[in-house]
Amino acid sequence: MNEQVRVAVYAHFARTGNAPSVQDLSAVTGFAAAAVRGALDALHASRDLVLRDGRIVMAHPFASIPLGFSVMGANTLWWGGCAWDSFAIPHLLDEEPDVLVATRCPACDTPHAWVVGRDAPPEGAQVAHFRTPVARIWDDVVHSCANQRLFCSTECVEAVHEQPGYVMDLATLWRLARGWYAGRMEPGYRRRDPSSASAYFAEVGLHGPFWGLKA
Numbered sequence: 001m002n003e004q005v006r007v008a009v010y011a012h013f014a015r016t017g018n019a020p021s022v023q024d025l026s027a028v029t030g031f032a033a034a035a036v037r038g039a040l041d042a043l044h045a046s047r048d049l050v051l052r053d054g055r056i057v058m059a060h061p062f063a064s065i066p067l068g069f070s071v072m073g074a075n076t077l078w079w080g081g082c083a084w085d086s087f088a089i090p091h092l093l094d095e096e097p098d099v100l101v102a103t104r105c106p107a108c109d110t111p112h113a114w115v116v117g118r119d120a121p122p123e124g125a126q127v128a129h130f131r132t133p134v135a136r137i138w139d140d141v142v143h144s145c146a147n148q149r150l151f152c153s154t155e156c157v158e159a160v161h162e163q164p165g166y167v168m169d170l171a172t173l174w175r176l177a178r179g180w181y182a183g184r185m186e187p188g189y190r191r192r193d194p195s196s197a198s199a200y201f202a203e204v205g206l207h208g209p210f211w212g213l214k215a
Contacts, residue, residue, distance in 0.1 A: 005039035017078045019056040019064035061085030067146045072100040082148035083128045087177035106149050107156035121174035128173045129157045131165040133210045166210045175204035
């Protein structure tokens, strides 16, 4: 039952850009509202989605609250949960070969937008800054995601953060996003364990203890 609810959550987000209600999920799955609520609690506990006050606020890479990014497809507009998630959406949805990702630099408010597709990283000299080390992201995942932002430059990062976390270029961000959520829309998906996550991070060019890797 939990897996049926999980897949229904993701399908609704993908189709509408919004989080489904308990009533939406009950109608799609045929489960009673109380059973759906129990499934959502279990999925929150397993980190397959994020609840606040009983509402779905995140089902990575989708979000129902603004966290700094908008992602526009051919027919749907999503909130991007963070830089990582915003770049991941076109890799997850077969019907969206590319999307328009838009944000503002947190330091100087300069607007930025990129067409992000599957074939190659978008061009640009901007950088992504991740504040929270990967091992601590789920301590407060909404706060962690809200602090995965895109800046004009390292100078803009340093204007906001006296002690920056991890800074990467757009190509590295694109590689990180490209395969991270592979299979998440399908039944039977399982989140990566620490070993496979570490291997993935190293494969896409990340390094150091911030990612749980050797320097």
